[in-house]
Amino acid sequence: MRIKLLISVFFITLGSFAQDVAKDFDAIDSLYREDQFYLNITYNTLQKRPDGLKQNKLSTGLALGFLRDMPLNKKRTVALAAGIGYSLSIYNHNMGIIDVNNETTYSILDPDNITFSKNKMSLHTVDLPLEFRWRNSTPDSHKFWRVHLGVKLSYLFYDQYKLESSQGNVGQTNLQDFNDFHYGIYLTTGWNTWNLYAYYGLNPLFKSSAKIEGQSIDMNTANFGLMFYIL
Numbered sequence: 001m002r003i004k005l006l007i008s009v010f011f012i013t014l015g016s017f018a019q020d021v022a023k024d025f026d027a028i029d030s031l032y033r034e035d036q037f038y039l040n041i042t043y044n045t046l047q048k049r050p051d052g053l054k055q056n057k058l059s060t061g062l063a064l065g066f067l068r069d070m071p072l073n074k075k076r077t078v079a080l081a082a083g084i085g086y087s088l089s090i091y092n093h094n095m096g097i098i099d100v101n102n103e104t105t106y107s108i109l110d111p112d113n114i115t116f117s118k119n120k121m122s123l124h125t126v127d128l129p130l131e132f133r134w135r136n137s138t139p140d141s142h143k144f145w146r147v148h149l150g151v152k153l154s155y156l157f158y159d160q161y162k163l164e165s166s167q168g169n170v171g172q173t174n175l176q177d178f179n180d181f182h183y184g185i186y187l188t189t190g191w192n193t194w195n196l197y198a199y200y201g202l203n204p205l206f207k208s209s210a211k212i213e214g215q216s217i218d219m220n221t222a223n224f225g226l227m228f229y230i231l
Contacts (some may be wrong), residue, residue, distance in 0.1 A: 043224030116165035
């Protein structure tokens, strides 16, 4: 009899707990936060290129990270967000980067003298984004319009250059002529899952010491693509 009683109490308690959990799932969270994890896919372009420097193939980028959403008003439609992330940016071009006697030289690859199947820079950065957010979200819907305007500081912790050509292969890492810090502004806007993303770098990729035939390589970057948010 005691065993039957204990079993009955157990199942009654379990059923009550399950009902409470179901209510919690159905409850509306009035203190919600939006768009805290992100994934970004971009097409990368080089701006202010030296004479003769061209991009070829497709230069792509991938970024992911976390942003802490901090609502500023009662409706939680205006917010600030700060976070940390990682980016991989690839640039395909016709600029040769050769190390001769521990000195790096830059030149435009002449198609009459050399052909190449691969010539690219890969930049790996840690990103610190800070953005101002507007959205018309509600506590019970995750489908809404958003506009995010931000600034981003990036630290270059690893870079790689690869050339595969008719005259041989070249590979270099951690070039001294890259700026360690990059910064720029960006805009994200869209509806629900699909969001357009645009970034414009405000400082050059290379230091002023990097030159092609006496001309400084003052290139910065502009990136365009899609932004996806989770939670």
